[in-house]
Amino acid sequence: MTTANYHVAVVGATGAVGQQMLKTLEERDFPIASLKLLSSKRSAGTTISFKGEEYTVEEATPESFEGVQIALFSAGGSVSKTLAPEAVKRGAIVVDNTSAFRMDPTIPLVVPEVNEEDLRNHNGIIANPNCSTIQMMVALEPIREKYGLKKVIVSTYQAVSGAGLEAIEEMKQQTKDILEGKDFTPEILPVGGDKKHYQIAFNAIPQIDLFQENGYTFEEMKMINETKKILHMPELEVAATCVRLPIETGHSESVYIETEKGGATVAELKELLATSPGITLQDDPENQVYPMASECVGKNDVFVGRIRRDLDRDNGYHMWIVSDNLLKGAAWNSVQIAESLVKLELLK
Numbered sequence: 280m281t282t283a284n285y286h287v288a289v290v291g292a293t294g295a296v297g298q299q300m301l302k303t304l305e306e307r308d309f310p311i312a313s314l315k316l317l318s319s320k321r322s323a324g325t326t327i328s329f330k331g332e333e334y335t336v337e338e339a340t341p342e343s344f345e346g347v348q349i350a351l352f353s354a355g356g357s358v359s360k361t362l363a364p365e366a367v368k369r370g371a372i373v374v375d376n377t378s379a380f381r382m383d384p385t386i387p388l389v390v391p392e393v394n395e396e397d398l399r400n401h402n403g404i405i406a407n408p409n410c411s412t413i414q415m416m417v418a419l420e421p422i423r424e425k426y427g428l429k430k431v432i433v434s435t436y437q438a439v440s441g442a443g444l445e446a447i448e449e450m451k452q453q454t455k456d457i458l459e460g461k462d463f464t465p466e467i468l469p470v471g472g473d474k475k476h477y478q479i480a481f482n483a484i485p486q487i488d489l490f491q492e493n494g495y496t497f498e499e500m501k502m503i504n505e506t507k508k509i510l511h512m513p514e515l516e517v518a519a520t521c522v523r524l525p526i527e528t529g530h531s532e533s534v535y536i537e538t539e540k541g542g543a544t545v546a547e548l549k550e551l552l553a554t555s556p557g558i559t560l561q562d563d564p565e566n567q568v569y570p571m572a573s574e575c576v577g578k579n580d581v582f583v584g585r586i587r588r589d590l591d592r593d594n595g596y597h598m599w600i601v602s603d604n605l606l607k608g609a610a611w612n613s614v615q616i617a618e619s620l621v622k623l624e625l626l627k
């Protein structure tokens with residue numbers, strides 16, 4: 280890394296992802312010359328402490344980005360669509376956590392362990408993939424590289440923090456209400472803007488984001504399309520089912536893959552994943568060692584376990600992939616992209 284310091288802005292600094300973003304910038308000691316914390320009008324004027332100093336949150340406007348070199352956005356797609364181009368116009372590089380630009384072919388969609396080199400083609404905006412996609416990519420890339428990949432079928436078990444702070448509050452309040460025998464009205468989950476809302480406490484909801492015409496939800500289509508884009512494999516067969524569970528943080532995934540070359544043993548896959556970047560292998564069934572959401576919270580790695588050969592196909596494998604959706608799924612991946620931009624000398 281160079282010794283330069285950078286003018287940084289965090290958009291959505293008061294949100295679930297924004298808060299983790301600040302914690303990660305602090306922990307990684309990212310070289311910051313100045314820091315702007317931006318939100319909507321609602322939180323403008325509140326203060327947030329960063330590295331022992333108090334910062335006043337400001338309302339995000341186009342002018343907020345004067346002099347900013349890198350802007351980390353996580354304030355929702357419509358904010359990104361409006362303000363990211365304004366930030367770029369003023370000379371900033373934007374790392375965007377929303378789905379606003381992910382499928383734009385001119386915008387790199389990056390998981391640094393997988394396709395860091397795609398950053399070289401940026402035009403000012405870099406997209407951070409969907410949280411569920413990121414953790415799956417980290418685990419599958421080493422396998423793709425060594426054995427080739429033909430097919431991926433994933434079912435997710437996703438935490439409520441993936442839907443923001445309001446969803447966490449809703450789950451906690453509902454749990455309390457149910458335990459105390461009180462009535463409650465679901466208002467946020469599965470999707471704030473959809474027609475119906477359902478109980479999340481003590482439940483499993485097979486809907487994350489809105490349904491598309493093809494019967495898949497937008498979250499499922501994000502996993503499908505983003506996987507093909509990140510791996511540069513439009514021909515890859517991918518299917519996804521995304522489910523929300525009453526877990527505060529930590530997404531889990533049951534993933535079935537078919538490789539091009541069959542015959543790899545489970546021991547070979549374990550050895551490969553244990554030595555690949557960003558992965559902690561937790562796979563020892565005899566001693567009941569496997570990844571769990573509760574244990575991944577606060578950690579940057581992707582945890583992989585329960586690796587098994589399919590009983591019918593010698594190129595088929597099953598595994599369980601877990602990660603902190605607010606860290607590797609959002610904040611850590613964004614800060615990692617910022618670190619890669621510095622390393623590749625792309626940050627002017």
Ligand SMILES: NC(=O)c1ccc[n+]([C@@H]2O[C@H](COP(=O)([O-])OP(=O)(O)OC[C@H]3O[C@@H](n4cnc5c(N)ncnc54)[C@H](OP(=O)(O)O)[C@@H]3O)[C@@H](O)[C@H]2O)c1
Binds near residue numbers: 441
């Ligand atoms: N949670 C996850 O696991 C995850 C993962 C990847 C990506 N994302 C994406 O990141 C974004 C934020 O998610 P979150 O979970 O952090 O949501 P959140 O907890 O609801 O926070 C939203 C943040 O955006 C700010 N904001 C809202 N409207 C704004 C506006 N008009 N102008 C400027 N700032 C505004 C809010 O500021 P106020 O305090 O003023 O309301 C708050 O800081 C979403 O697009 C989400 O899809 C989330």
